[in-house]
Amino acid sequence: MTDAARSTRPRRVVLLGSTGSIGTQALDLVRRNPDRFAVTGLSAGANLELVARQAALLRVPVVAVAVDDEQALATAIARAADEAGTAAYDPELLTGPDASTALAAREADVVLNGITGAIGLAPTLAALEAGTTLALANKESLIIGGPLVRRAAAPGQLVPVDSEHSAIAQCLRGGRAEEVRRLVITASGGPFRGRTRADLQEVTVEQALAHPNFAMGPVITTNSATLVNKGLEVIEAHLLFDVPFERIDVVVHPQQVIHSMVEFTDGSTIAQASPPSMLIPIALGMAWPHRVPGAGPAIDWSQAASWDFEPLDQTAFPAVALAKQVGAAGGTWPAVYNAANEVCVQGFFDGRLRFVDIVDEVARVVEAYAAEPGSRVADVSLADVLEADRWARAAAVEVPTTP
Structure with missing residues (x-):
C-alpha cells in the first residue's frame, strides 16, 4: 500500500x-x-x-x-x-x-x-x-x-518502542551511520543507586519493587533494580543499530529526562529529552516516522532543574558487563541470559534467592552453558532458541536455596 x-x-x-x-x-x-x-x-x-x-x-x-x-x-x-x-x-x-x-x-x-x-x-x-x-x-x-x-x-x-532505543533512533536522524562514535544509554540506577554490594545483601522484594520513576510490572521493575534490564537494552541496541558492544556505554542519570544519547565522530552529542513517560516512544512506534502532536508531556523550561550523571558501579551491578559478554557471544547465549534471569527473579520473589544472588546465579548458568552443544550453534533456528531457553530455565531452577 x-x-x-x-x-x-x-x-x-x-x-x-x-x-x-x-x-x-x-x-x-x-x-x-x-x-x-x-x-x-x-x-x-x-x-x-x-x-x-x-x-x-x-x-x-x-x-x-x-x-x-x-x-x-x-x-x-x-x-x-x-x-x-x-x-x-x-x-x-x-x-x-x-x-x-x-x-x-x-x-x-x-x-x-x-x-x-x-x-x-x-x-x-x-x-x-x-x-x-x-x-x-x-x-x-x-x-x-x-x-x-x-x-x-x-x-x-x-x-x-523502548524509551532508550526510541531516543537513539531519534538522535540518529542527526547524522549518518558512519559518523556515529558511540551510543550512550541512560539508566535511572533504580531504587538502589549509590549502594555498594554489601548494602544490597538484605534487600527485600518490596524495596526492589519501589522504582523511583515508573510503575511497571514486577519482573521489569526488579530487572531495573538489578540493572539486568539495562543489560538487555545494551544487547537490543547492538542488534537494532549494528553498533559494536565496545561502543555502547551505560551512564546513570537518576532523573530519566534524557533517555539516551548518540555521540558523533566530531565530538558532538545529541540527546533526546522529555519527562519520564512512555507515551512519546509508544506514539512514535505506532506512527513512525511521524510524530503525534500532544502525545506526551514536554519539559517545563520555566522551572529550575538539575540533571545528574554518574558512572555505573559494575561491582555492585554486574549485570551490564555480563550482558555484553553474552551479547558478544551471540547465537543462543542471550536467550540463556534472559531465561535464567526470569527464573532467578521468581526465585527472589519466592524467597529462594537473595537480591544479590539473582545476577550471580544468572552468571553461573551462563558459565555452565559453555559445556552445552547448543552454545556452539552458529546458524541459529527457532528450535535452537527455544531449546536454549528451556535448558536455561531448568538450570536456573537448580540454584541453591538462600540459607
Missing part, C-alpha cells in the same frame, strides 16, 4: 499485550487520536475482563487471549458490550497459547508488541513475516531471537 493511501485513513494497529502498561498507554493514545489510529486486533494473557472492556469500547474486530477458553472470553465480551451500550458487538475470537501469534500475522499497518517475556518471540516473527511494520516493546524477542529477527526484518520494518 502506498504512503498516500495510508495517509487518507487511520493507521490500522494490532496491539499485543493490551492489558499491560504499554498496551493501556497505547490505547489511551488511540482514543485521543482516532483520526490517526484504528485498533483492528487486541491480544492479552489471562485478564479477560479488562481486554473485553477495551475491545468493546473501541469495537475491535478481533480479540485474542492466551487462555484456551473461548466461552469465557465470549461471556466477558458480552458483559462488557452490554455495559458499554454496544450490545450488538460480536468480534472474532482467538484463544489459546498461539492466539497472539495468529493475530500478529493478520493484515495491519503496524503491530505493537507489548507482550512481556520470551513468549513475545513467535508473534514478533509472525508480524515480520507478514511484512507489517513492527513497533517492538517486547525487547526479549529481539534479544533471545536476535539472528532470527534480524533475518526476518526488512530495512525500516522494525521500530523500537
Whole structure:
C-alpha cells in the first residue's frame, strides 16, 4: 500500500499485550487520536475482563487471549458490550497459547508488541513475516531471537518502542551511520543507586519493587533494580543499530529526562529529552516516522532543574558487563541470559534467592552453558532458541536455596 493511501485513513494497529502498561498507554493514545489510529486486533494473557472492556469500547474486530477458553472470553465480551451500550458487538475470537501469534500475522499497518517475556518471540516473527511494520516493546524477542529477527526484518520494518532505543533512533536522524562514535544509554540506577554490594545483601522484594520513576510490572521493575534490564537494552541496541558492544556505554542519570544519547565522530552529542513517560516512544512506534502532536508531556523550561550523571558501579551491578559478554557471544547465549534471569527473579520473589544472588546465579548458568552443544550453534533456528531457553530455565531452577 502506498504512503498516500495510508495517509487518507487511520493507521490500522494490532496491539499485543493490551492489558499491560504499554498496551493501556497505547490505547489511551488511540482514543485521543482516532483520526490517526484504528485498533483492528487486541491480544492479552489471562485478564479477560479488562481486554473485553477495551475491545468493546473501541469495537475491535478481533480479540485474542492466551487462555484456551473461548466461552469465557465470549461471556466477558458480552458483559462488557452490554455495559458499554454496544450490545450488538460480536468480534472474532482467538484463544489459546498461539492466539497472539495468529493475530500478529493478520493484515495491519503496524503491530505493537507489548507482550512481556520470551513468549513475545513467535508473534514478533509472525508480524515480520507478514511484512507489517513492527513497533517492538517486547525487547526479549529481539534479544533471545536476535539472528532470527534480524533475518526476518526488512530495512525500516522494525521500530523500537523502548524509551532508550526510541531516543537513539531519534538522535540518529542527526547524522549518518558512519559518523556515529558511540551510543550512550541512560539508566535511572533504580531504587538502589549509590549502594555498594554489601548494602544490597538484605534487600527485600518490596524495596526492589519501589522504582523511583515508573510503575511497571514486577519482573521489569526488579530487572531495573538489578540493572539486568539495562543489560538487555545494551544487547537490543547492538542488534537494532549494528553498533559494536565496545561502543555502547551505560551512564546513570537518576532523573530519566534524557533517555539516551548518540555521540558523533566530531565530538558532538545529541540527546533526546522529555519527562519520564512512555507515551512519546509508544506514539512514535505506532506512527513512525511521524510524530503525534500532544502525545506526551514536554519539559517545563520555566522551572529550575538539575540533571545528574554518574558512572555505573559494575561491582555492585554486574549485570551490564555480563550482558555484553553474552551479547558478544551471540547465537543462543542471550536467550540463556534472559531465561535464567526470569527464573532467578521468581526465585527472589519466592524467597529462594537473595537480591544479590539473582545476577550471580544468572552468571553461573551462563558459565555452565559453555559445556552445552547448543552454545556452539552458529546458524541459529527457532528450535535452537527455544531449546536454549528451556535448558536455561531448568538450570536456573537448580540454584541453591538462600540459607
